[in-house]
Amino acid sequence: MASQDELKETFVSEETRYTGKVFTVRERMVELPNGKQVVRELVYHHGAAAVVPVDADGTVTLVRQYRVAHDQVMLEIPAGKLDSASEDPLECARRELEEETGLKAKNMTFLTHMAPTPGYDTEFVDIYLATELTEGRASPDEDEFLQVERMPLTEAAERVMHGELSDAKTAVGLLMAARLLC
Amino acid sequence: MASQDELKETFVSEETRYTGKVFTVRERMVELPNGKQVVRELVYHHGAAAVVPVDADGTVTLVRQYRVAHDQVMLEIPAGKLDSASEDPLECARRELEEETGLKAKNMTFLTHMAPTPGYDTEFVDIYLATELTEGRASPDEDEFLQVERMPLTEAAERVMHGELSDAKTAVGLLMAARLLC
Numbered sequence: 001m002a003s004q005d006e007l008k009e010t011f012v013s014e015e016t017r018y019t020g021k022v023f024t025v026r027e028r029m030v031e032l033p034n035g036k037q038v039v040r041e042l043v044y045h046h047g048a049a050a051v052v053p054v055d056a057d058g059t060v061t062l063v064r065q066y067r068v069a070h071d072q073v074m075l076e077i078p079a080g081k082l083d084s085a086s087e088d089p090l091e092c093a094r095r096e097l098e099e100e101t102g103l104k105a106k107n108m109t110f111l112t113h114m115a116p117t118p119g120y121d122t123e124f125v126d127i128y129l130a131t132e133l134t135e136g137r138a139s140p141d142e143d144e145f146l147q148v149e150r151m152p153l154t155e156a157a158e159r160v161m162h163g164e165l166s167d168a169k170t171a172v173g174l175l176m177a178a179r180l181l182c
Numbered sequence: 183m184a185s186q187d188e189l190k191e192t193f194v195s196e197e198t199r200y201t202g203k204v205f206t207v208r209e210r211m212v213e214l215p216n217g218k219q220v221v222r223e224l225v226y227h228h229g230a231a232a233v234v235p236v237d238a239d240g241t242v243t244l245v246r247q248y249r250v251a252h253d254q255v256m257l258e259i260p261a262g263k264l265d266s267a268s269e270d271p272l273e274c275a276r277r278e279l280e281e282e283t284g285l286k287a288k289n290m291t292f293l294t295h296m297a298p299t300p301g302y303d304t305e306f307v308d309i310y311l312a313t314e315l316t317e318g319r320a321s322p323d324e325d326e327f328l329q330v331e332r333m334p335l336t337e338a339a340e341r342v343m344h345g346e347l348s349d350a351k352t353a354v355g356l357l358m359a360a361r362l363l364c
Contacts (some may be wrong), residue, residue: 004255007248007327018200018207020223022302025200025207030250033327040250041202043225043303066189067300068212068222073186074300081301112345114353116298117305118249118256119263120204121225124348145189145215161361163294166306168350171296175357179343 006033009040022081023121045123049093050079052111052173053103053130054181060156060174061101064147075149076167077174079125089126097130099139101148106132111176116168127173129180154182188215191222204263205303227305231275232261234293234355235285235312236363242338242356243283246329257331258349259356261307271308279312281321283330288314293358298350309355311362336364 009030018025024044031037053061060077067074080096082089090108097103109129116123140146151159157178160171191212200207206226213219235243242259249256262278264271272290279285291311298305322328333341339360342353 004246004248004329007246007255007329009248009250017202020199020207020209022223023225025202027202028250032325034325036325038325041204042251043205048301064186064189066186066191067297068191068210069224069300069302069304070297070306073189074297076300110345112342112353113348114350115249115252115256115348116350117303118252118258118349119230120251121299121303122251123299124252143214143216143218143220147186147189160294161358163292166295166297167300168296168298168354171294171354172350172357175354175361176343179357 008033012037041120043121043123045121046082046085047089047123048079048081048125049089049096050077050125050127050169050173051093051097051130052077052127052177053097053101053105053133054153054177055133058153058181059150060153060177061103062149062151062156062170063100064149065145074167075165076170079169090128093126093128098136099141100146102136102138103130103133104136105130106134111173114169114172125169127169127176129177153178157182190215194219223302225303225305227303228264228267229271229305230261230263230307231271231278232259232307232309232351232355233275233279233312234259234309234359235279235283235287235315236335236359237315240335240363241332242335242359243285244331244333244338244352245282246331247327256349257347258352261351272310275308275310280318281323282328284318284320285312285315286318287312288316293355296351296354307351309351309358311359335360339364
């Protein structure tokens, strides 16, 4: 196999084109391995954390929420954005789990550091398996509208296999958890 | 369970803030279920298609490429952007498979319509399982630098489980294929 260095693009310059609250857009000029210069459009995002919470009896807790980007209500594992690039994803995962579902986990196992959109977006989503759960009170953000839904992990994994749960972090988290636990 | 309509956000207005070649950014004002108006930052993207190509002997073909967003070489299933919002994802999947790896597939099975980033990006990636493969000649785009790598599907799925293959479409495609075939 040829060296991976033969694939690398080199930074030339970068310009910010949009600054939002959730993400920033920059155009980066890079030099390709063939010496040609091209522009890469990049979304800069702090990252996020997500949790697959599985009870002792094999029940997984999911959240239903409206996603304006797809104009549909989607069933997803609990998740949220990091407050800043320096926030510990594990802390974020615990906070989002409790806010969205009321669940607290004694045990959080790291599953993967997922790149949802590596072609043009810097976001990573750290996904955890949460077990040894205790129930508390959910406290979603004032402007966050959610419905909690529970089902057996085996059923959730089958719903991924039938293309019914299309969110990437949810599909990855549920299929990984099912491979580990079922 | 409460009605899903209770979760829905209503369109108020929208403004384009950035227009690129790969994606566009718009700020959409929506009305929340509580009547409050908030701005949603949205990336508009045509969508993409991806393929898990598995030989008769259970070998999967992956591609290594540099991803500027993560400044790393990543190992992914063959994939590419739709030429336009109206392109058939199946045609796109066949084209990208052949361009990137030289493989042609007699059989393409739809796996899922994956939403990589439903929180702020309209992109969907349609993922297919390609079988009954024949070898041809790869013809990557002039500015596309790739290395093809083959391994048993069982090993690829284990590498997802160990967090080594972090690209979302790759993790979803490989875990779904492994559940179907292994």
